[in-house]
Amino acid sequence: MTEVPFALAIPDADLDILHKKLEVTRLPDELEDARWDYGVPLDDIKRLVARWKDGFDWRASEAAINAIPQFTRDIDVEGHDTLNIHYIHQRSALDNAIPLLFVHGCKCSTYLVLYRTDYVAYNVGPGHFMEVSKLLPLLTAVSPDHPSFHVVAISLPGFGFSEAPKKKGFAITQHAEVGHKLMLALGYNEYVAEGEDLGHVVTKRIVQHYGGEHAKAWHSNCVFTGPPSFTSTPGQFLKFLVTPFSERERKDLERAALFRSKGSGYFEEQTTCPQTLGYSLADSPVGLLAWIYEQLVTWTDNYPWTDDEVLTWISLYWFSRPGPAASVRIYYEVAAAGDFMNTQWVSVPVGFSYFPKELICVPKLWCRAVGNVVLESEHESGGHFAAHERPKELADDLKKMFGIGGPAFGVVAGKSGYTTA
Numbered sequence: 302m303t304e305v306p307f308a309l310a311i312p313d314a315d316l317d318i319l320h321k322k323l324e325v326t327r328l329p330d331e332l333e334d335a336r337w338d339y340g341v342p343l344d345d346i347k348r349l350v351a352r353w354k355d356g357f358d359w360r361a362s363e364a365a366i367n368a369i370p371q372f373t374r375d376i377d378v379e380g381h382d383t384l385n386i387h388y389i390h391q392r393s394a395l396d397n398a399i400p401l402l403f404v405h406g407c408k409c410s411t412y413l414v415l416y417r418t419d420y421v422a423y424n425v426g427p428g429h430f431m432e433v434s435k436l437l438p439l440l441t442a443v444s445p446d447h448p449s450f451h452v453v454a455i456s457l458p459g460f461g462f463s464e465a466p467k468k469k470g471f472a473i474t475q476h477a478e479v480g481h482k483l484m485l486a487l488g489y490n491e492y493v494a495e496g497e498d499l500g501h502v503v504t505k506r507i508v509q510h511y512g513g514e515h516a517k518a519w520h521s522n523c524v525f526t527g528p529p530s531f532t533s534t535p536g537q538f539l540k541f542l543v544t545p546f547s548e549r550e551r552k553d554l555e556r557a558a559l560f561r562s563k564g565s566g567y568f569e570e571q572t573t574c575p576q577t578l579g580y581s582l583a584d585s586p587v588g589l590l591a592w593i594y595e596q597l598v599t600w601t602d603n604y605p606w607t608d609d610e611v612l613t614w615i616s617l618y619w620f621s622r623p624g625p626a627a628s629v630r631i632y633y634e635v636a637a638a639g640d641f642m643n644t645q646w647v648s649v650p651v652g653f654s655y656f657p658k659e660l661i662c663v664p665k666l667w668c669r670a671v672g673n674v675v676l677e678s679e680h681e682s683g684g685h686f687a688a689h690e691r692p693k694e695l696a697d698d699l700k701k702m703f704g705i706g707g708p709a710f711g712v713v714a715g716k717s718g719y720t721t722a
Contacts, residue, residue, distance in 0.1 A: 303375075307372050307387060308371070309366050309462070311620050316359060320354060322584075322586050323350055323354040323586060324354065326587050328350075328587070330343075337599070340591070340595060341591045341594055341595045341598075346587065346591055349590060349594065349612065350587055350590070352612060353590070357608075358609075362613040369391065369437065370391055372388060372390055373385050373386060373388070373462070374486060376483060376486070378466075378471075379475075380470070380475075381466060381468055381471060382467050382468065384463065384466065385464040386458065386483060387456040387463045389437075390451075390452075391437045391454075392451045393449040393450060395443045395449045397717060397718065397719065398449040398716065399448055399449070399492075399713050399718045400450070400487075400489035400492035401450040401451065401453065401699070402453050402455065402507075403433045403453065403455075403494075403497075403500070404454075404480060404494065404503045405430055405433070405454065405455075405456075405457065406497045407457075407460075407499035428497065428498055428499070428686075429618070430460070431613075431614075432454075432686065432689055433452065435688065436452070439692060439696035440452050443720065445721070447700040447718075448705075448717065449718050450703075451489070453483065453487060453489075455479070455480055457479070457503070458479060459471075459627040459630065459631060461622065462621065463622065465622075465630075466630075470634065473638065474510070477503050477504075477511075480494075480507055481507055481515065481516070490515060491712075491714055491716070493520070493712065494507055494519040494520070495519070495520045496519065496523075497522060497686075497688060498523045498685070500523075502525055504516075505671070505672075507519070508647050509647055512647060512649040517650075517713050518649055518650040518652075519652075520653070520654070520676075520699055521654075522688075523685070524663060524667075524668050526667050526668060526671050527663075528667050529541045529666065533670070534646055534670040537666060537669055537670040541666050550665070557660065557661075571629050572632045572636035575626070576626070578629055582618075582629065583625055586619055589618060589619060589625050593614065594611060597611060600660060601685060602658035602690060604689075646671065647671070648672065649672070649673060650709045650712065651671065651672045651674055651675065651676075652674070652676030652699075652702040653668055653674065653677050654678045654698045655677070655680060656685075656687050656690075657681065657682065657683065658683065659683070659684055659685055659687070676698070678694075678701070704718070705717075
């Protein structure tokens, strides 16, 4: 359980292999008027490959990543082997800051539910530990006007620079165990959590298993849930039966139905044959680029991606410790365990942020059946990668939830986040 400082240093030999593979890339043809209708446009890939091969400075990106304090430590997982886990640990200058566990998203996938006559799309995007990077200065800042946080951002097992699971059956419960044990190992006996995408599922499992005594509250900007059920939340279920969808909710469901017609293939492949897909992702940098780039563009709210920003994101998958194929297996494990649709109500305080271009925009009444909802914040712009697209809005919601006068103020004993409170 000893903490070891971590600095990213990709060997020159690995960079040489990447450049050699890019040199011999064979690209497919394209229909003249295809645009985005058939997937990622060929011109986009040609431009990005040329930049990745000849102009992109990985060492500059590496140095920027290493400016953030990172560490590794071994975590024992019940029924599995000990795993070496990578994480960011950015402490506030204020000792009294609130410990917050940030859990990133996953790779590309879709989960679909048919209810009434509406399709709801559940997706998990190509996330990694650096999703938290823009939030760090906002959350760790010390001010009399808002709370400050000690931020821990984990690389989930199989992602980034964490070791990958070696045995079958490493699903959401095991990921939650790793996140929780990491916080305890850092001395945070009580903490709060923020989950994006797959992180929503993991943090919900954390508060289900460790809530009350340790996990005191959680927040999410990407809610995985279905309609209320009579057995778990009868009051919300009865409201659901008689409450019509709002115009915005109707549009959200229509967008989800459209996404279903274009996106369900990801889920089917990754939940059934992840190893088969893994060969292409591990061997072809251009295949990995196209696989992830599509979601970076289409799942955001017109976010102005720069080419170097995209290539840094993709490179973190290419150079990841276990390789990009390892991150795909979580879908098989989660689907086998039935973990995508966890509808159990949780009692610890929860807050939700709603961004309009999020692909998972279920009706608010459904979200309120998830647990003890104490904060709902609706934004006018933003998409799936809220921490990266709209970091200030997301940080402001966390400050509002845990600040003085907020619905979860003081949930962590002796950690108000303020110098005087």
